[in-house]
Amino acid sequence: MNSSTRELALPATARRLSWQARFAREQIFRRIRKLPRGRLVIEDADGVYRFGSGDERSDLVAQVFVVNEAFYHELASGGSIGAAESWVHGHWRTNDLLKVMQLMAANIELLNTLDDSSSVLQRLALRMLHALNRNNVPGSRRNIEAHYDLGNELFAQFLDPGMMYSAAIFPRADASLEEASRCKLERICRKLELKSTDHLLEIGTGWGGMAEYAARHFGCRVTTTTISRQQHDYATRRIRDAGLEERVTVLLSDYRELEGQYDKLVSIEMVEAVGHRFLARYFASCARLLKADGLMLLQSILMPDQRYRRARRNVDFIQRFIFPGGFLPSSSALIGHAGEHTDMQLLDTLDITAHYADTLAEWRRRFHRNGDAIRALGYGDDFMRLWDYYFSYCEGGFRERAVGTAQFLFAKPLYRAPAAR
Numbered sequence: 001m002n003s004s005t006r007e008l009a010l011p012a013t014a015r016r017l018s019w020q021a022r023f024a025r026e027q028i029f030r031r032i033r034k035l036p037r038g039r040l041v042i043e044d045a046d047g048v049y050r051f052g053s054g055d056e057r058s059d060l061v062a063q064v065f066v067v068n069e070a071f072y073h074e075l076a077s078g079g080s081i082g083a084a085e086s087w088v089h090g091h092w093r094t095n096d097l098l099k100v101m102q103l104m105a106a107n108i109e110l111l112n113t114l115d116d117s118s119s120v121l122q123r124l125a126l127r128m129l130h131a132l133n134r135n136n137v138p139g140s141r142r143n144i145e146a147h148y149d150l151g152n153e154l155f156a157q158f159l160d161p162g163m164m165y166s167a168a169i170f171p172r173a174d175a176s177l178e179e180a181s182r183c184k185l186e187r188i189c190r191k192l193e194l195k196s197t198d199h200l201l202e203i204g205t206g207w208g209g210m211a212e213y214a215a216r217h218f219g220c221r222v223t224t225t226t227i228s229r230q231q232h233d234y235a236t237r238r239i240r241d242a243g244l245e246e247r248v249t250v251l252l253s254d255y256r257e258l259e260g261q262y263d264k265l266v267s268i269e270m271v272e273a274v275g276h277r278f279l280a281r282y283f284a285s286c287a288r289l290l291k292a293d294g295l296m297l298l299q300s301i302l303m304p305d306q307r308y309r310r311a312r313r314n315v316d317f318i319q320r321f322i323f324p325g326g327f328l329p330s331s332s333a334l335i336g337h338a339g340e341h342t343d344m345q346l347l348d349t350l351d352i353t354a355h356y357a358d359t360l361a362e363w364r365r366r367f368h369r370n371g372d373a374i375r376a377l378g379y380g381d382d383f384m385r386l387w388d389y390y391f392s393y394c395e396g397g398f399r400e401r402a403v404g405t406a407q408f409l410f411a412k413p414l415y416r417a418p419a420a421r
Contacts, residue, residue: 016045021069024076031113037106042066060106062099066092079114080104084317084393088385097388101396108402112310152207152234157374158366163207163234166269166299167356167405177362180355185213191348191409192264192295193418194218201225201262201289203255204270208235208248214266215239215247225251225258255285262289265296271334272301275327276312279337287342293414296344301356302404303328322390334408344410356405357398364391 017025025044032040035052038060042049045066066072068091074082086092094100104111152163159165160178168180169187188210194200196219202211205226215222226232232252239248251258265286274282286296303311308330319326331349338344367374371384397403 017069017072021072022046024072027076028072028114032110035107036110038062038103040064040103044069060099060103062094062096062103064092064094064100068092075114079116080111081315081317081320084321084386084389087389088382090385097392098396101392102400103396105397105400105402108307151377152230153377154374154379155207157370157377158363159207162209162213164209165206167301167352168359169352169355170358177359177366180359181209182213184352184355185210186217188266188268188297188299188407189214189218191407192266192297194220194264196220198263199223200264200266201258203258203265203267203286204273205231205235205250206268207231208238208250210266210268211235211248211250212238212242212244215244216242220247220264222248223251223260223262224248225253225255227252227254256281258285258289260289261291261294263291263294265290265294266298267296268299269301271298272323272326272328274329275325276329276333279329279333280341283337283344284341287344287412290344290412292412293416294412295347295415296410298334298408298410299352300334300406300408301328302334302406303330304402304404305330305332308333317393318390321386328403331404331406331408338410342410343413345413346408347411348407348409350407351404352406353398353401353404357395360391360395360398364388364395367391 029049029051032051037052039050039052039062041061041063042051043063043065068089070089071086071091074086074089074091076082078085083092155163155165160168160176160181162178162181164181164184167184168177169184170180171183175183192198192200194214198218198220200214200220200222202214202222202224205211205224205228208224208231211222211224214220224235226235229252232250236250239245239250267286271279271282290296311328335346338346367387374384394403398405
């Protein structure tokens with residue numbers, strides 16, 4: 001029976017939920033009664049409730065333990081964002097947060113109905129707040145600072161030694177995160193056909209890993225730009241310590257302010273900070289900065305085309321708590337804007353969604369392993385729970401392909417592929 005059933009219900013004298021909480025619970029249960037995929041078990045002071053038949057994806061079973069009845073109010077009024085806030089407040093727990101996130105991602109249409117039934121005023125407030133985070137030049141700087149300037153020491157606790165904060169590519173199932181990050185960088189350089197005479201432009205420096213790798217292993221010149229002061233200072237020191245100052249220039253500039261022309265261009269998971277409104281200008285800027293025979297490699301997290309329009313109208317957990325001003329383009333949006341606003345042609349794509357799930361699993365493992373060190377930096381329990389949710393939320397989305405990741409290779413009109421031998 002594909003509906004909710006109560007098990008192990010406590011005697012009436014043991015019921016502790018208020019009538020308001022029971023009312024909110026009923027509104028939620030009414031919407032999740034027919035769970036299309038997997039199974040969900042919710043336990044509260046009144047009993048145990050099961051949803052889903054388990055006929056499909058019987059391996060996807062998630063358990064939620066309601067610690068505080070406020071969970072029901074937060075979920076009913078705030079939808080998926082309310083669930084995240086409730087987790088941070090400690091109002092519910094689970095023995096496997098990743099499974100909960102996978103179940104949410106696997107039943108994304110049902111989750112959307114919860115969001116649609118949440119408070120109209122709250123949804124309006126979130127949209128207004130997100131609108132204030134628009135990615136013009138000053139807004140982009142504020143949005144980047146809100147996340148990346150949390151502190152280099154924090155990111156060092158869970159990233160690989162090269163400080164790569166993007167999807168790695170695992171060459172083998174037993175490859176380390178460091179090896180997978182190198183594999184990703186090597187592939188990018190080879191797809192760009194980098195050679196020592198090239199001048200590579202990188203939009204979105206991160207902590208300088210791509211710039212250092214390209215200069216060190218391919219001997220090319222690199223100009224890389226970021227709008228994060230902390231990342232700029234870190235990357236500048238990194239390049240100096242590596243003895244690559246003559247080959248690598250680190251700028252603190254917005255992509256719209258760049259001048260000159262370059263042989264190759266790379267942008268790794270930076271376009272998510274551009275915003276749909278500025279996609280046309282982003283691609284036009286990239287095309288303007290490339291020579292007539294240049295190549296551009298873009299790596300991006302992706303929203304499925306079918307959900308892109310809805311995503312543009314709504315605010316999700318990531319935009320609310322992690323990346324203000326962030327957005328996920330769809331593959332059609334990227335390719336369409338490139339075709340409409342540039343003279344570049346798409347040469348190649350590579351889907352690396354599964355690799356991002358594995359990357360996030362490793363980040364989360366390191367985050368937990370170094371929890372004491374992170375707390376010593378001044379980050380409290382609420383922050384730890386928020387970022388645990390963030391890593392799990394993203395990994396679950398990639399594992400269920402609710403979101404994706406891919407690399408796109410674009411070419412200017414005069415590019416010619418090397419002759420086959």
